[in-house]
Amino acid sequence: MKKGLVMxxxxxxxxxxxxxxxxxxxxxxxxxxxxxxxAGATFGxxxxxxxxxxxxxxxxxxxxxxxxxxIRSLLTTGDIYNVQFCYDELPYKLDxxxxxxxxxxxxxxxxxxxxxxxxxAVYHKCTDGKKEDIEWIxxxxxxxIVSRPVEIDGGVYxxxxxxxxxxxxxxxxxxxxxxxxxxxxxxxxxxxxxKFMPLVRMTLRKYPxxxxxxxxxxxxxxxxxRYIREKELKGEIKVIRxxxxxxxSPIEKDPAELERVYQLGRAxxxxxxxxx
Numbered sequence: 001m002k003k004g005l006v007m008x009x010x011x012x013x014x015x016x017x018x019x020x021x022x023x024x025x026x027x028x029x030x031x032x033x034x035x036x037x038x039a040g041a042t043f044g045x046x047x048x049x050x051x052x053x054x055x056x057x058x059x060x061x062x063x064x065x066x067x068x069x070x071i072r073s074l075l076t077t078g079d080i081y082n083v084q085f086c087y088d089e090l091p092y093k094l095d096x097x098x099x100x101x102x103x104x105x106x107x108x109x110x111x112x113x114x115x116x117x118x119x120x121a122v123y124h125k126c127t128d129g130k131k132e133d134i135e136w137i138x139x140x141x142x143x144x145i146v147s148r149p150v151e152i153d154g155g156v157y158x159x160x161x162x163x164x165x166x167x168x169x170x171x172x173x174x175x176x177x178x179x180x181x182x183x184x185x186x187x188x189x190x191x192x193x194x195k196f197m198p199l200v201r202m203t204l205r206k207y208p209x210x211x212x213x214x215x216x217x218x219x220x221x222x223x224x225x226r227y228i229r230e231k232e233l234k235g236e237i238k239v240i241r242x243x244x245x246x247x248x249s250p251i252e253k254d255p256a257e258l259e260r261v262y263q264l265g266r267a268x269x270x271x272x273x274x275x276x
């Protein structure tokens with residue numbers, strides 16, 4: 001059997017995922033492959049480098065730092081999460097990402113981005129943790145409206161959650177048959193249509209297929225939630241999710257709030273370990 005891990009995104013709801021995967025690593029729970037979407041990729045990738053606590057640590061330390069995320073960064077650079085700080089200074093200087101451990105770990109790691117020209121999901125296998133992989137991780141987490149599209153090898157990409165929010169089917173298609181899904185919304189959550197479609201149409205007017213993707217995102221998301229729940233009830237997959245809405249800002253600046261959601265993730269992870 002091939003053990004797989006699927007990690008949903010959700011900006012700072014990802015602190016829940018951080019808590020879960022830290023508990024998994026502490027208990028030597030490993031996987032043959034994993035896939036992360038948006039925050040599920042930026043935070044979840046630490047499971048391949050086996051850096052327990054790293055994602056929570058740097059988020060708590062820098063959440064009030066305007067270099068990390070701010071309206072000023074959005075207005076001056078086009079990215080609410082500052083690219084130079086988040087994808088260069090932070091991982092290579094301030095809280096180093098262990099590239100050697102990442103590359104040495106045989107676990108496959110994928111991230112999901114959305115092709116802005118087609119509105120379709122693109123799946124990138126991260127192999128060495130170097131510049132190209134970092135660009136794909138950034139693309140996976142580049143939220144429409146508050147992020148610039150990321151250009152890679154002639155393509156243009158945005159947040160993977162727009163086209164495949166919880167890519168269980170991708171992992172099944174890859175042959176993974178013992179799968180754990182980490183969601184960041186409770187079981188009964190139903191996504192509503194995008195509230196800011198006029199702003200989406202204005203900011204993404206060069207990418208009509210991306211606009212169509214965001215117009216129908218709620219249908220895709222709710223169908224994926226339905227599929228996951230169906231598989232869970234049949235005992236075909238395992239799922240860890242919050243019991244109630246996490247109610248945390250996408251650019252949360254309160255370390256106590258990050259701690260609260262992280263600890264909810266740890267508690268869910270520990271409950272999962274006890275059930276094994």
